[in-house]
Amino acid sequence: MDDICTDVRSITLFIHNDDDTPVEFVRQLLRSVFGKSEREAIAFTALIENEEKVACGPYPSPVAKALLDSARQSISAAGHGLLITSETATTNGACDLCGAPATGSEIPLAGRTACLCNSCLLDVRRASEAVPGDEFKYAWLALDWHFAGIPRNQLVTRARQFPDHMRADVQVAVDKLLASPLHFFGIHEEYRYETLAFAALMKDGRNAPALAPPQYHDVEIGEAQPVKCLHNGLWLCRAGELRYAVLLSFHREYQHDAAIRIEIAVPAGAAGDALVQRSFAELEEAVHAARSYRGKILSLEGGSDYRGRSSGVMVHRLPAVGREEVILPEQTLKLLDRNVMGFVGNRAALRKLGQSTRKGILLYGPPGTGKTHTIRYLATNLPGHTTLIITAEQVGLLGAYMKLARLLQPTMVVIEDVDLIARDREEMGSCEEPLLNKLLNEMDGLKEDSDILFVLTTNRPEQLEGALAGRPGRIDQAIEVPLPDGIGRSKLVQLYGKDLPMDQTIIDETVNRTNGVSAAFIKELMRRIAQASIFRDGGSTVESGDISEALDDMLFTGGRLNVTLLGGAQEMAGP
Structure with a gap:
């Protein structure tokens, strides 16, 4: 059955005749803001020169508002006085764009309905790129607008999951793959224990997922700056004339690690299938090529x-x-x-x-x-x-x-x-x-x-x-990895005591009195010798008594347990 729109309110924009504004500027405005071709822009300016005002539209209200704001900003920035006005129009079963019978699609947007014929559907999609993100309050509205004219049962989704510990690399890959979307949104999750998917995003009603500012978490990767990782996000994208959407979310499953989930929605058919396969191949290649953790200690x-x-x-x-x-x-x-x-x-x-x-x-x-x-x-x-x-x-x-x-x-x-x-x-x-x-x-x-x-x-x-x-x-x-021998102990004493004022006699005495100890013992011994030296004369010299005091604390006064903890030997020589 044909969809017939009745009594749908839309906005017509009128560009007024202005002898002072250069014709080339008007043509550029029509091309850059209103999406006209070069041929259409030339024809349109010819009409303006012969009429008081020429209609441009009608458009659905949010689209008309976005176009009018953008046009006025361009006119003001160029210092011209070109006048553009708007009027509310009412259609009765006619396409909001061309007036032909509206046998195409109804597109919901922020509580309004726009009527389209099939021939104007592509133009509406292009116009949607000018709609600011704040016009969309819920995910289902943004997705229905983005996939205008495609029934939901003609959309298919496919997903990939990556371990949560690959989060930084996944983010780097996603940023590369989706560098130029038409729109990007964060998603508010009311229930954090559920996995967010397109099936949930397309739900309307009181529990419809709302669009929200994107949330990021800083993930340390051992560099000067952390990686800013997205908690969840929705990208609306286009490849040629093919529309698609990408959702990043967390996959949650009881008693399992969280995973990063990437889901892509496309129209059913060979073109959409090829895009999904290509996108996932590029994503996985980018993830495997990422260097967030490679070569580090983890x-x-x-x-x-x-x-x-x-x-x-x-x-x-x-x-x-x-x-x-x-x-x-x-x-x-x-x-x-x-x-x-x-x-x-x-x-x-x-x-x-x-x-x-x-x-x-x-x-x-x-x-x-x-x-x-x-x-x-x-x-x-x-x-x-x-x-x-x-x-x-x-x-x-x-x-x-x-x-x-x-x-x-x-x-x-x-x-x-x-x-x-x-x-x-x-x-x-x-x-x-x-x-x-x-x-x-x-x-x-x-x-x-x-x-x-x-x-x-x-x-x-x-x-x-x-x-x-x-x-x-x-x-x-x-x-x-044995206990150090005499040569090893000598090297350890010099390594850990390199800043102490020790002559060779003190080094040799320390080596002779530490037979059977571990490297960790010698490291701690040198610290205690330094303490004894500081207490005695401010660290200016190291004497035999400093060695004795340190060994006494570590081996004798502290008892057998202290010797074990420090890696010493009970049979070590005394002073």
Whole structure:
């Protein structure tokens, strides 16, 4: 059945004859504001020269108001006196634009209805681009105007979801893909526990989603400025003559991580389908090419309830650790060089020879010997690598970590204190064993050409479950990080006491009296020697008594527990 509009009120604009305003200006105004072609503008100005005034329109009221305001601003800015007036017009079953029978569409806009014939529909769509966003109060009004003449059952939508921890990269990609929309709006969410979709946006009535100022959240990515990430937004766009809309929202599902959801609405048909496929391909390519987190040191923010949920990415701004600051035995350094630095540098050659480019390293040794310090050295010196640091209580997030690791390859995945979740199976509870299995499956399930390096640390290698420590493809090299020997202790004393006024005699005494201690112990010892020196003479000199005072506090006065906490040895020599 034909749609017949009756008694629809519209506005006709009249451009008055003005001998003082240049004809070229009038033609430019008709082209730039009213969307006339060059031929139409020439014909229109010829009519104006012979008539007192010439009608331009009629238009639906909001469109007429926008056109009139824009035209008057242009006239005023140019300093001319051209007069444009408006009059209310009433049509009876006629198209608001050309007067032909209105057998086309009814377009709702802010409580009004505009009647169109099919031949004028395209012109109305073009005119809608001039309508300011504040004319739309609800999402359904903006969408019905944007898709004027297309029944809702002829629209189709498709969606993609991205993990919430990729939010910054998704925002960068969306900004690139949707740089020039016809209109852009924020959406007010009345119920934050529901996922916002086009089906909800097209609902009218008292609970209709309202348009609102866009809401942004600052997401830190380890740079000078955070990324301004949109909470939700609606873009109305056009590609040639094809209209489409894009919705960004949060996907929410009970007991699952939130996700970033991108949904595209297009008219049904091959052209719309091709646009959606092209848009998603460009979006996914832009997301994978983004560099928000690549090459940085990261961990996921999340609880320790083992539900596998995360709430964002934390970027660790760790100071770079130079090679000279890694005080380890020469044999240990050679193992690190061959199995980490050398391995990473030769990955391309290994791949060419058909060899695996994934690897697992286990760093083991007593507490305080420098395992964490060694990892910081690797993290700040591996070229182009992203480092993911997982603590034992976060292994429940391993799935999310591994998705991130695959996306940001090459990556180094660090799991500290792995013995806490990899003890003998007989000692495990019902919660811990699935976590160990998840870790083993992730290490086993990587493709041979994955550029992922696992580095695990433990203070108690004897407690590691055999399947983790002994099976090739999970751990390829165990590297001991032992207590420092005399040469190592000398280097540590000079490193951590580089600003203290110590001569070689004091350095040698400190080394001789710290046999069996950890690197962490020496670092704390140098701080206490500095304190003793400050109390005695303001830090001008360091004497043997300062060493004795510091060692007494750390080893004897504090008791056995203090020695254990600081990484010392009970059998150390006295003064």
